Amino acid sequence: MTRAPILAAALLTLAACSPGGSGSGEAATVQVAGAVCRPTPVGRQMTGCYLTLTTATADRLVSASSPDANMVQIHESRIESGMMMMNELREGLALPAGETVALAPGGNHLMLLGVNEPLVAGDTVALTLTFATSAPVEVTATVGQPAASEYDHAAAPAAH
Numbered sequence: 001m002t003r004a005p006i007l008a009a010a011l012l013t014l015a016a017c018s019p020g021g022s023g024s025g026e027a028a029t030v031q032v033a034g035a036v037c038r039p040t041p042v043g044r045q046m047t048g049c050y051l052t053l054t055t056a057t058a059d060r061l062v063s064a065s066s067p068d069a070n071m072v073q074i075h076e077s078r079i080e081s082g083m084m085m086m087n088e089l090r091e092g093l094a095l096p097a098g099e100t101v102a103l104a105p106g107g108n109h110l111m112l113l114g115v116n117e118p119l120v121a122g123d124t125v126a127l128t129l130t131f132a133t134s135a136p137v138e139v140t141a142t143v144g145q146p147a148a149s150e151y152d153h154a155a156a157p158a159a160h
């Protein structure tokens with residue numbers, strides 16, 4: 001009988017792989033990268049911030065806040081009657097498992113409203129992102145022009 005030892009070895013391998021599910025023992029967190037906020041336009045107290053979110057398990061970005069602004073909203077941009085319109089995503093933004101979701105110029109973004117002091121290139125903005133399931137994530141965004149994106153061919157200056 002040679003079958004039993006082989007079966008035992010297979011079970012051992014399974015057991016070794018199972019703790020932690022995905023192989024990491026850490027609690028699920030959303031990875032945030034490339035956080036950039038545009039400088040505030042002269043005389044205005046609002047601006048957009050962009051970043052990418054990656055999560056191993058499906059989640060939802062439900063809100064954001066910053067000590068540097070009265071309010072942070074999650075916005076989508078879309079073309080209506082030939083004009084770029086922005087809407088608040090009151091339900092937040094779905095984050096599919098295993099995908100990288102980009103908040104990028106011309107698309108979704110975080111809108112800082114009531115910015116306390118004018119933001120100029122080189123400043124930083126503290127952002128706290130709150131998710132439906134994962135722990136909140138604090139990131140420091142750099143103030144500058146966001147990198148060109150697939151949404152933004154026409155409006156991308158060579159400034160970055």
Ligand SMILES: [Cu+2]
Pocket residue numbers: 048075076086109110111
């Ligand atoms: Cu907006």
